[in-house]
Amino acid sequence: MVTPQELGYNSKVEGGVIVSRADAAINWIRTNSMWPMPMGLACCAIELMAVGGARFDIARFGAEVMRFSPRQSDCMIVAGTVTYKMAPQVRRIYDQMAAPKWVIAMGACASSGGMYRSYATLQGVDRIVPVDVYVSGCPPRPEALLDALLKLQDKVRREPAASRLLSA
Amino acid sequence: MSADVTNALKQKFPQVTDRPSSDHPAFDVPLADVLAVLRYFRDEQQFDLLMDLTAIDWAEGASPRFTVVYHLLSTTRPGTYVRVAAPCAGTEAEPTAPSVVPLWPAADWHERECFDMFGIRFEGHPDLRRILMWDGYPYFPLRKEFPLAGIETDLPVADIAEETGTRVIAAPMAGGPFVASQGEMNLTEAEPRAKDESWSDRRARPDQTALRQMKD
Numbered sequence: 001m002v003t004p005q006e007l008g009y010n011s012k013v014e015g016g017v018i019v020s021r022a023d024a025a026i027n028w029i030r031t032n033s034m035w036p037m038p039m040g041l042a043c044c045a046i047e048l049m050a051v052g053g054a055r056f057d058i059a060r061f062g063a064e065v066m067r068f069s070p071r072q073s074d075c076m077i078v079a080g081t082v083t084y085k086m087a088p089q090v091r092r093i094y095d096q097m098a099a100p101k102w103v104i105a106m107g108a109c110a111s112s113g114g115m116y117r118s119y120a121t122l123q124g125v126d127r128i129v130p131v132d133v134y135v136s137g138c139p140p141r142p143e144a145l146l147d148a149l150l151k152l153q154d155k156v157r158r159e160p161a162a163s164r165l166l167s168a
Numbered sequence: 169m170s171a172d173v174t175n176a177l178k179q180k181f182p183q184v185t186d187r188p189s190s191d192h193p194a195f196d197v198p199l200a201d202v203l204a205v206l207r208y209f210r211d212e213q214q215f216d217l218l219m220d221l222t223a224i225d226w227a228e229g230a231s232p233r234f235t236v237v238y239h240l241l242s243t244t245r246p247g248t249y250v251r252v253a254a255p256c257a258g259t260e261a262e263p264t265a266p267s268v269v270p271l272w273p274a275a276d277w278h279e280r281e282c283f284d285m286f287g288i289r290f291e292g293h294p295d296l297r298r299i300l301m302w303d304g305y306p307y308f309p310l311r312k313e314f315p316l317a318g319i320e321t322d323l324p325v326a327d328i329a330e331e332t333g334t335r336v337i338a339a340p341m342a343g344g345p346f347v348a349s350q351g352e353m354n355l356t357e358a359e360p361r362a363k364d365e366s367w368s369d370r371r372a373r374p375d376q377t378a379l380r381q382m383k384d
Contacts, residue, residue, distance in 0.1 A: 084336050085302045088325035091332060115346070115360075117339040119309050119318025120301070127334045 026161035030074070030100065031153040032062040037073035037097060039090060042080025044107040044139040056142040061149050070096040075152065076129070077145070081109040082122040094129045100164030102156070104148050105131045108138045173213055173250065181205055187253055194251040202254040203266050206238060210271055215240035215250065218268070221278035223256075223286045227312045232256055234263045234288055256288055267293040285310035317341050 036058075040048055051058045058064050067073040070093045082090055094103070105125050108114030111134040113123035125131060132155060133148045140148075174193055177184055181201060187194035197205050209215040220239040226232065232255035242248040258264035267290040268275045279290040280299040287308035290296055297303060302324040307314055317338040323329035346360035 085300075085324060087334070088323060088328040091328045092325075113339065117341050117345070118316055119307075119314070119336075119339065121339065123337065123339055128328075128332055 023161040024157075027157050027159070030161075031156050033065075034061075034063045034074045034102070034149070034153065034156075035065045035067050035072060036063050037070055037076040037093065038066045038068070039076050039078045039093070040080060041078070041082060041086060042109060044079035044110070047139045047142055047145065048077060048079045048106065051142040051145050056146065058146065058149065061146065061153070063149055070094075071098060073097055074100065075102045075104060075149075077104045077106055078110040078125045078129075078131075079106040079139075081114065081116055082125050082128070083120050084122055085120070087122045087125075087128050090125065091128045102132045102152055103129050104133045104135065104145075104152060106135045106145060106148070107140055108136065111136070114138060173248070176213070177205070177208070180208060187251070189251065192249040192251060194253065197252055197254045199254045199257050199265065202236075202238075202252065203268065203271075205252060206240075206268055206271055209240055209250065209252070213248075214242045214244045215248070217241040217243050218272035218274045218278070219249070221268070221275055221282060223282050223288055224253075225286060225310065225312050228260070232263075233260045234286060236265045236282070236288065238268070258289065261287070262289055263287065264289045264291055266291055267296075269293055284308070287311065316345060 038045070038048055050056055052064060052066060063075070070076075074097075076094055076097065078090065094101070103125070105111045109116060109121070110125045111131075113121050115138070117123075122128065133152045135144050135148045137144050174186075177195065181197070181204070183198055183201060184205065185196045187196045195205070217240070218238065219241045220237075222237050222239075224235040224237065226235065234256040235253050236256060238252040238254075240250050240252065254265065256263035256265050263286070265288055267279055269279065269290075269292070276294070277299060279293050280295075280297060282288050283290060283293075283296055284298040284300050285308060298305060301309065304324065306321060307319060309318070315338065317340075318336065320338055321336045323332075323334060323336060329335065346362055348360045349358055
């Protein structure tokens with residue numbers, strides 16, 4: 001049994017024990033295995049596939065396990081144009097994901113409706129689900145999506161771990 | 169070959185008239201005869217493939233308001249292609265045309281799309297539902313009076329609409345619609361630009377209400 005007082009000077013346990021905050025440990029776990037829910041709706045999904053492939057390899061950042069079941073995913077990547085017909089389904093799938101959960105809006109269409117200024121297109125997926133990171137581009141380069149993932153990991157690292165458990 | 173088709177058709181159906189066309193033969197047919205003419209094309213002229221079925225909106229108040237157009241191709245006689253146009257019956261709000269699904273099963277989804285976009289009722293269609301917009305959408309988007317930005321209405325699913333507080337809005341046109349310039353130029357200049365640049369990413373929007381370009 002090691003008491004907190006011992007940690008500082010006991011040479012027998014030094015190096016065998018790491019002291020941290022629970023938030024840091026939990027967020028470290030969350031950031032390094034953020035399983036995506038690929039919401040591939042248009043051409044951005046092609047770039048999303050490239051990100052998962054060998055050349056760009058999102059596995060380097062622990063997000064290679066694309067789950068097609070919302071129950072097992074942490075981060076929804078909305079890749080493509082969201083029509084009003086599809087929007088309720090996107091929200092339904094988001095609701096089915098277990099908390100904590102995050103959303104990346106990939107590309108111009110998902111972020112703002114993009115070039116589709118028309119009657120059929122949702123003008124930004126943030127009207128339906130809360131978005132954590134927006135990625136510009138039409139479509140974005142795979143590097144841009146990796147950058148978005150790193151930004152999201154950075155964001156997760158800095159938030160109180162419990163705050164996400166009850167998020168909608 | 170196209171002259172043969174035209175002559176043979178006119179002998180059998182004297183009420184058919186030529187329609188101006190820059191490439192393939194095209195014909196104006198009264199709506200009452202359109203099924204007979206199409207059946208003649210399919211059975212006796214080997215037009216076995218319905219390439220497209222679409223419609224023209226001649227704008228509010230025009231008579232006829234809508235015209236349906238059938239594009240036919242013969243696979244046994246390559247390059248033989250005709251268009252058949254027929255004015256719709258019915259009212260402006262509910263135009264009608266006979267369904268050609270019994271002639272070409274391919275017409276099924278074409279007619280559903282035509283109904284979805286123009287509101288043309290195809291009589292005798294086995295399953296005339298919307299195909300692009302959702303069931304219950306109140307407008308026909310390709311009609312002339314419908315604005316490109318759309319008209320504010322409800323989301324297709326009520327509980328999601330309630331949960332998110334989101335509605336189908338008229339899209340902010342951001343100075344659009346956007347058009348590309350023609351001719352030899354570098355790629356930056358060839359980017360699509362708004363016809364109306366009274367506000368853009370550089371110049372501020374006059375007021376927030378411009379976001380909702382309601383037609384009324």
